[in-house]
Amino acid sequence: MSVTAQPQVRLDKPDTGDAFLSVRDLRVHFPTADGLVKGVDGLSFDVRRGEILGIVGESGSGKSVTSQAILGLHKGSQARITGEIWLDGQELVGASEDKMRSLRGDKMAMIFQDPLSSMHPFYRVGAQISEAYLVHNKVSKAVAKKRAIEMLDRVGIPNPDKRYSDYPHQFSGGMRQRAMIAMALVCDPKLLIADEPTTALDVTVQAQILDLMKNLQKEFNSAIILITHDLGVVAETCDHVVVMYGGQCVEAGSVNDLFYEPEMPYAWGLLTSMPRMDRTRQERLQPIPGQPPSLIRVPKGCVFNPRCKFTDHVPGERCFTERPELLPTSGGSAGHAVRCHIDPDERRRLWTGDIQPTL
């Protein structure tokens, strides 16, 4: 078996305010033959009940690794996890697999991307939903079936009692994603993590799925983490956003902070590479040059420095030698924090003067 470094378990609950989920300095490292892969390296964020937090970033920035760490799905693998994850006053990183198992699917649930491969091809859709209900509730199979049909109905599957007996391959893509959502919500989870729930879907279905999630959030007052790389989805659905890059949070804040007052060059890059419907097009979209960093050989200093166009705005070689801290912005709203060496006034000047007009 793998030797997983046992994290120090803190028995005293830190002051997490009114946060339902609080992630503190989470690190998920995978030892491989090529070296240590730092999937997530010092990530912290809070989510409150009834709030939707968006986590955005490129592929390989650590979004999915984070969500699976919260659910404890790395347990039993080679992954080394340190830091703290507090869910409703309970620490999860040091929790036993049995404890995690009882929480998974019940108090916290996850919607995976690619619903076709995420559902077992050999079992009926309904049976897969009621299975999730049965494991956490001492009820008869008939009750669980009734519940599953009710859930299918709620997520908008027509003829749910008939569709209960269908196999996943008999569902359309949108229906499969709805069924996945029904599966995740069957135990009324207080925390829902949606990992790119709309990636495989066309825009119409995408909008329906997002509406569905928003309604469910209002109904149950659940905390939702929405992982996506679609900024449009973020703007439409989320309250707060964490921008991840190279396994770290490089900017965090409210949706307004991120879209109207971003201060991190990576966030600027994301915005300039995104088409806007509400503005007339002025120039070509500008992609961020270069490639996401290797998580084995993470760049020294700021993780974004190899692709950053603004390193000359920082005196000396700080961008290349010293990792910037995630610090609250001086003038912005509460909770807006940025990981960048550029002087705060200079950052705002660059944004309003150079970047914003080109959007």
Place this chain on the structure above:
Amino acid sequence: MIRYVIRRSIGGLLVLLVTSFVTFFIFQVGPKIAHVSPALFYVGKIPPTEAGQKLIEHRFGFDLPIWKQYFNWAHGIIFGRDLGDDTGAVVHCAKPCLGYSFRQQLPVTHMIREALPVELSIAFGAALLWLVGGLTIGSISALKRGSFFDRAAMTMALAAVSLPIFFTGPILLLIFKYKLQWLPNTGYASITSDPAQWLKSMILPWFALAFIFAALYARLTRANMLETMSEDYVRTARAKGLPRRTVVIKHGLRAALTPIVTIFGLDLGQLIGNAVITESVFNLPGLGLISIRAINSQDLPVILGVTLVATFAVVVANILVDIGYAFVDPRVSYS
């Protein structure tokens, strides 16, 4: 579904027809090329007189055209036939008549009927053993990949597939029959007449055969399990909070099983009529032993009959596998 079964059955019948004809043809053509009468294979070592040879050829129908001979043979399977000459010495061969062995003075059907229970006992008993053993070892190996158990099991498996049964068989006999004397008498008895003796005669061949197949199945199961356990739907099962046992068996193993079902059916079908070495080593009067004796004594009707039965087993196994697949994998449908 029913239409599919009918279509496949017709196809299977065609395969049987072609196989039997080809086998029949080979045994007729061989003597023709060598310019010897097939009659010579039916008599003793002393060549008969020309008149005597003619008489034998006439009696067994070798003077008829080949298609006519084949027709008579095939006709006999369905309706039975009388073999005899004009002198009145008639041997009746009841349907399904697969021919008559003049070496053994027995209808081939009778011989096969005697041998088939032995054959099926060996095949099904060994199959049960290797299926349970292979799946268990393979699953544990996959779940504990890289552990001592995994490495030991896979090394054993490699050794097992490399060791032929004519090596492991005599060793088993040496240890359990002669050294330890646990099974002093391994003579075959039918399960109905003496179940205890039947078990005694079967246990060593089962283990010898299962050893090889279990090794193959363990490797196969391990590879499939490694694949399915990293599938997204297994992650979903874990995310639901299912107990590990349920995740592994109901979600992981269940999906890993489908390709194994296919291979299992084919292996089992092939084993019937093909366990020649096992039967020789343990001296069990199954189809394999019959066919070896028939080949040695050039007893053509027996070879033909055993070939047909073995082909039948393979054809039926193939059809059953394909039908079974629709039950194992709901995505497969034949309607």
